[in-house]
Amino acid sequence: MEILKVDxxxxxxxxxxxxxxxxxxxxxxxxxxxxxPNGAGKTTTIKCILGLQxxxxxxxxxxxxxxxxxxxxxxxxxxxxxxxxxxxLYLSGMENLKxxxxxxxxxxxxxxxxxxxxxGLENRIHDQVNKYSLGMRQRLGIAAALLNSPRLLxxxxxxxxxxxxxxxxxxxxxxxxxxxxxxxxxxSHNLSELESFCNRVCIxxxxxxxxxxxMKELKEMDDTKYILKVKDTSLCKRLLMDNDRVIDEHYxxxxxxxxDVASFIRLLVENHVDLYEVKKENMSLEEAxxxxxxxxxxx
Amino acid sequence: MKNEIIKLLKKKSFxxxxxxxxxxxxxxxxxxxxxxxxxxxxEVDIEELVAMNEELDLTQDEDLLIYVENLTTxxxxxxxxTYRSSVQEYLVDHFLYTPIYRFYESMxxxxxxxxxxxxxxxxxxxxxxxxxxxxxxxxxxxxxxxEERVNNTQGVEQMRYQELLDLAFYRKENNVPYDDGNYLHRxxxxxxxxxxxxxxxLHDDYLTQDxxxxxxxxxxxxxxxxxxxxxxxxxxxxxxxxxxxxxxxxEFGIFILIYVxxxxxxxxxxxxxRGTIKSLLVKPFKRRTILxxxxxxxxxxxxxxxxxMSVIELVIGGIILGFDSLSVPIVLYQDxxxxxxxxLGYLACLLISSLGIYYVLGIFAFFISTxxxxxxxxxxxxxxxxxxxxxxxxxxxxxPLPVFKCFVSLYWDFSYxxxxxxxxxxxxxxxxxLVIFAYLFVMLCITYVTFMKKDVKxx
Numbered sequence: 001m002e003i004l005k006v007d008x009x010x011x012x013x014x015x016x017x018x019x020x021x022x023x024x025x026x027x028x029x030x031x032x033x034x035x036x037p038n039g040a041g042k043t044t045t046i047k048c049i050l051g052l053q054x055x056x057x058x059x060x061x062x063x064x065x066x067x068x069x070x071x072x073x074x075x076x077x078x079x080x081x082x083x084x085x086x087x088x089l090y091l092s093g094m095e096n097l098k099x100x101x102x103x104x105x106x107x108x109x110x111x112x113x114x115x116x117x118x119x120g121l122e123n124r125i126h127d128q129v130n131k132y133s134l135g136m137r138q139r140l141g142i143a144a145a146l147l148n149s150p151r152l153l154x155x156x157x158x159x160x161x162x163x164x165x166x167x168x169x170x171x172x173x174x175x176x177x178x179x180x181x182x183x184x185x186x187x188s189h190n191l192s193e194l195e196s197f198c199n200r201v202c203i204x205x206x207x208x209x210x211x212x213x214x215m216k217e218l219k220e221m222d223d224t225k226y227i228l229k230v231k232d233t234s235l236c237k238r239l240l241m242d243n244d245r246v247i248d249e250h251y252x253x254x255x256x257x258x259x260d261v262a263s264f265i266r267l268l269v270e271n272h273v274d275l276y277e278v279k280k281e282n283m284s285l286e287e288a289x290x291x292x293x294x295x296x297x298x299x
Numbered sequence: 300m301k302n303e304i305i306k307l308l309k310k311k312s313f314x315x316x317x318x319x320x321x322x323x324x325x326x327x328x329x330x331x332x333x334x335x336x337x338x339x340x341x342e343v344d345i346e347e348l349v350a351m352n353e354e355l356d357l358t359q360d361e362d363l364l365i366y367v368e369n370l371t372t373x374x375x376x377x378x379x380x381t382y383r384s385s386v387q388e389y390l391v392d393h394f395l396y397t398p399i400y401r402f403y404e405s406m407x408x409x410x411x412x413x414x415x416x417x418x419x420x421x422x423x424x425x426x427x428x429x430x431x432x433x434x435x436x437x438x439x440x441x442x443x444x445x446e447e448r449v450n451n452t453q454g455v456e457q458m459r460y461q462e463l464l465d466l467a468f469y470r471k472e473n474n475v476p477y478d479d480g481n482y483l484h485r486x487x488x489x490x491x492x493x494x495x496x497x498x499x500x501l502h503d504d505y506l507t508q509d510x511x512x513x514x515x516x517x518x519x520x521x522x523x524x525x526x527x528x529x530x531x532x533x534x535x536x537x538x539x540x541x542x543x544x545x546x547x548x549x550e551f552g553i554f555i556l557i558y559v560x561x562x563x564x565x566x567x568x569x570x571x572x573r574g575t576i577k578s579l580l581v582k583p584f585k586r587r588t589i590l591x592x593x594x595x596x597x598x599x600x601x602x603x604x605x606x607x608m609s610v611i612e613l614v615i616g617g618i619i620l621g622f623d624s625l626s627v628p629i630v631l632y633q634d635x636x637x638x639x640x641x642x643l644g645y646l647a648c649l650l651i652s653s654l655g656i657y658y659v660l661g662i663f664a665f666f667i668s669t670x671x672x673x674x675x676x677x678x679x680x681x682x683x684x685x686x687x688x689x690x691x692x693x694x695x696x697x698x699p700l701p702v703f704k705c706f707v708s709l710y711w712d713f714s715y716x717x718x719x720x721x722x723x724x725x726x727x728x729x730x731x732x733l734v735i736f737a738y739l740f741v742m743l744c745i746t747y748v749t750f751m752k753k754d755v756k757x758x
Contacts, residue, residue, distance in 0.1 A: 013754075043757050050581045052755040076583040083757070086574035103582040144578065 001028045003152050003183035004049070009058035011041075011048055011207075018044050019207045021058070026152065026183040026200075031174060033194040033215070034187035036204035042187040043083060045204070046154050050080055063151055076104075079150030081158055085141025089130040093121060093140050096129060097147065104148045115143040118173065134161030142170070146177075153177065153184045159193050171197050225281045226261050228252045231274035239267055250276075312561060317611075320554050324612050327550060328619040331543050343376050357407075367403045374399050382429055389477035390429045394437045398422045434477050442467045459498045466491055469528060482533040486524040493517055519632040526637055532627045539624035540616040541642045547612055548649040548714075556685065558604045559657050563597045564664035564677030567750070571672045577755055590669070590750045594743070597665050601657045605650045633719045645717070652713035655735050659711050660685055666742040670749050695724060710734045 004026040011019040019041045026032050036042050047053040049060050051071055060067040065074035087096045097116065101107040116125050119139040129137065138161050145153060153174075159167050174184055175197055188194055201218050203211040211218070230236060233246045240246070243255040256264055261278070268275055348369045355362040378391045402418040405411050428436045445464040449457055466487055469475075475483045500506065500514040527534055536542060548555075567590075570576035579589060629645040631638045640648065663684055668677035688708035695703035703709065709724045710731035722731070 047755060047757070050577075052577055052580055054752065054754055072583045072585060075581055078581065080577075080581055082577050084574055086578055088573070088575060100578060100582075103579075103584065105583075 002026075003028055003030075003063060004185070005059075005061045006045070006049065007059045007061070009045065009048055009060065010056045011044055011053065012056045017207060019048070022204070022207070022209055023058075024202050024209060024212050026185055028151075028181045028183055029178045030200055031178050031184045031186065031198045033198035033201045034185055034204065035189075035194070035201060036187075038189065040204045041207040042204055043156055044207075046080070046082055046156050046185070046187065049154060050078065050082065051075060052082065077148060077151040078154065079145035079148060079152070080154040080156075081138075081141045081145050082154075082156045085134075085137045087129045087137060087140055087144075090128065092128050093125040093132070093136075096140065097125075097144060100144050101147055107147050111147055111149070115146045118146060119143045120169065135163055135166055138162055139166065142173075151182060153182055155184065155186045157188050158186060159188055167193060224255070224257060224261075226254050226256060227277075227279045227281060228254065228265075228268075228275065229277035229279075230268070231276070235271065235273050236268065239264070239271060312565075313558075316554070316557055316561065320551075320608065321611060321615065323551075323554070324615045325619070328540075328543060328612075328616045331538055331616075332620055333538075343372060345373050345376055348373050363408055367400065367407055370403045370407075371396065371400045374403075378426065378429070384432065385479045386432055386434055386477050387429050389479070390434060390437055393477070394440075395422075395425055395429070398425050432476075435471075437477075438467060438471055442471065455498060455502045458502075459495050462494050462498060463491060466494070473531075482536060483528060483531065486527040486535070489524045490521060490528070493521065497521055518635065522632050522635075522637055523630060526630050533624075534627055534630045536624065536627075538620075539627075540613075540620040540622060541624035541627055541629065543612065543616050543620065544609075544625075544642045544646045545629050547609065547646055548653055551608060551612070552653065554608060555601075555604055555653075555657060556660065556682075558608075559601055559661040560664045560678055560681045560685075562600055563661040564668045564681055565674040566593050566597060566665065566668065568668040568672045568674045568677055571755075572674065580755065586751050587747065590747060594665065594746075597661050598658075601654065601661055605657075609646060609650070631718050636719070638719060640717075648717045649714060652715075652717050655711035655713055655731075656708075659707055659735060659738055662739050662742050666746045669746045672753075707734055707738045 002025055006025065007023050009019055009022040010017070022041070022045055024032070034042055034045070044053060048055050049062070049067070051067055051074075055068065060074075062074040063077060067074045087093070088099070091099070094112070094116075097112045101109075101112050116122055119142050121136065121139050121143065124132070124136060129140065132140065138158065142155075142158060145155070158170060162170060171193075174186075178184055178199075186194060186198065195215070198215050200214050201211070202209060227247075229250055230252060231250070233249050233252055236252060237246065240252070240254065245253050247253055254261070254264060265275065265278065352366055352369050355366050357363055357366060375391055375395060378395065379388050382388065382391065398418065398421055402415065402422050405414040405418050442464065445460050445467055448460040449464055452460060470484075470487055473483065475481060475487060477488075478484050497514075497517045500510060500517065503510070506514065523535060526532070567576075570579060580586065582589075625642050627642070628639045629642055631640070660681060664677050664681040667680050668674065671677065671680075688706055691703055691706045692708040695706070695709055704724075710726055713728075713731070715722055716728075722728075726734075
């Protein structure tokens with residue numbers, strides 16, 4: 001079932017177009033990786049979805065409610081962290097959560113305790129937030145985002161400041177939430193962290209969506225990388241193409257699909273190059289992304 | 300709502316200002332406690348008088364008079380140094396001048412030994428009475444004298460003596476000694492000293508400007524002192540809790556202002572500065588609702604702060620100065636009428652009458668805070684706004700230019716209602732309220748429109 005549908009979202013500030021025709025959707029159980037370089041418009045998109053910034057044109061529909069027409073209903077089951085995890089520093093973690101909980105109709109004390117346990121902050125929850133580390137504030141932010149048992153979770157760079165343990169916990173938690181039907185959007189510039197558990201990817205640059213696809217498809221994109229071990233790489237230089245490169249005197253890296261790599265091997269043999277080893281390497285999400293950007297001629 | 304209140308109450312700045320306020324409160328009360336009516340008593344330089352007397356030529360009549368006068372003064376000063384209690388001093392000052400003067404007069408001017416001896420005995424007798432603190436004796440003598448004057452005079456003069464006689468009788472009936480520590484005595488003394496001038500002015504048909512002013516000044520003072528002796532209530536005491544409370548809004552108004560501007564000026568902009576506005580806005584409420592709850596907090600905050608400060612003052616003042624004076628009313632004189640308020644009632648009336656000022660300033664700070672999203676701007680601009688408006692009000696009193704009528708500060712203070720005075724700028728109550736509401740309405744409209752449209756900027 002469709003939880004979030006963003007359709008032709010545009011955002012202009014003055015004459016500057018911040019977002020242009022951004023469209024994507026999140027279904028039940030989806031974990032969407034929202035990827036883009038700094039200034040691509042990731043945060044702005046999230047803010048528009050949350051109603052924090054006004055939409056110039058286009059529409060956002062959450063749980064079947066149009067954000068513009070029925071804001072209260074649309075936002076009711078949404079949890080979010082935007083930019084920094086924000087909390088009232090002079091209050092304790094618990095007081096912060098209680099304040100947030102009071103603003104939802106159906107959230108009770110049990111929910112507060114439940115999310116505290118979920119993010120593992122039980123021991124420090126009564127300390128003032130200004131004594132928290134960034135990672136702990138991030139955990140508190142995630143706890144707050146989960147208070148209202150959201151159906152849609154929007155996380156803007158949630159791994160910032162988390163230690164590896166924290167990232168692992170988050171990963172486990174998000175997978176479990178997705179399995180229970182929550183739709184999740186995660187933006188991050190640390191793409192390798194998302195690779196392992198996101199099922200879909202949305203690549204954003206300069207306010208436009210470059211690609212919206214499943215993680216599987218992205219990984220299996222035609223171009224695959226092969227590492228070849230040869231006796232002497234200097235003999236092969238004239239056979240290489242633009243994307244290929246010489247690693248050292250024995251190793252070569254070439255980007256070919258399966259068909260092409262076979263003909264490349266044949267070419268090496270015909271040219272009397274001694275070939276010792278061929279190894280297929282899947283490109284990481286990051287590399288695929290960078291390559292995609294290059295292909296579009298955008299820096 | 301509840302959230303907003305919690306957020307405000309947990310702020311450090313709130314506690315810092317409260318702490319300063321409490322310290323200020325304690326100091327003020329101590330100042331009130333120790334403040335005396337510093338009446339500057341002219342020190343008489345006895346040595347100078349003695350030196351002067353030595354240079355006088357006693358064969359000259361004029362010099363002789365001065366000589367006797369100086370001797371009298373020296374004698375009185377000596378007596379006052381010997382008999383130091385408040386009653387004794389008063390008795391020497393007010394009743395011994397004539398006996399002493401008569402004594403020296405008979406000795407040096409009349410040079411009549413018999414008479415001198417008589418007056419010497421008389422004087423010794425009087426001094427004995429002073430020594431025994433026997434003020435009743437002097438009072439009885441005064442009553443006798445005044446009765447005699449009443450019977451032998453007519454018209455205004457008789458009236459004067461009658462008034463003085465009444466006061467003397469009052470003193471006798473109520474057994475009020477000539478003691479500066481006794482408030483009834485202080486009032487009786489004031490009335491006795493000014494009665495002659497007052498009755499004269501009152502029955503003079505042709506008064507100069509200065510005399511008119513003097514008369515109205517005396518009327519006010521005399522009415523208040525008469526109130527003291529008729530009601531036997533110490534309404535003129537300025538060193539008790541009652542007096543502190545009566546001056547509370549004037550002295551502590553700046554603190555109300557600081558609280559109101561500080562809290563109203565940060566309630567929206569702080570959320571933006573800390574980024575917490577995001578978690579607030581993504582809750583299932585309309586932006587209008589969120590702003591309204593903040594506005595309500597500001598509206599409730601103002602009376603709450605006033606009550607809060609009054610209670611602190613009441614407790615601190617009560618501990619330092621005692622609570623007894625609260626049973627004495629506060630009495631105001633206005634156009635020949637005395638208005639009486641209970642101290643707490645008076646305080647409440649003053650605070651309520653100043654609500655207009657604080658509501659305009661509080662909403663102004665709220666408005667600047669929402670529009671600029673800067674707490675420091677909101678607080679600074681609000682204070683400048685307040686200063687500017689005060690300057691405008693003062694200018695408007697001197698130069699009644701029509702342009703000044705647009706400024707709310709001409710209308711926002713209703714304390715004239717408490718003292719039954721006329722509105723200082725001649726505006727009616729209805730106009731005043733209308734201007735204030737117009738100001739509030741415009742500021743709130745801009746605040747709401749801005750808040751509804753505001754984007755939460757990216758960091």
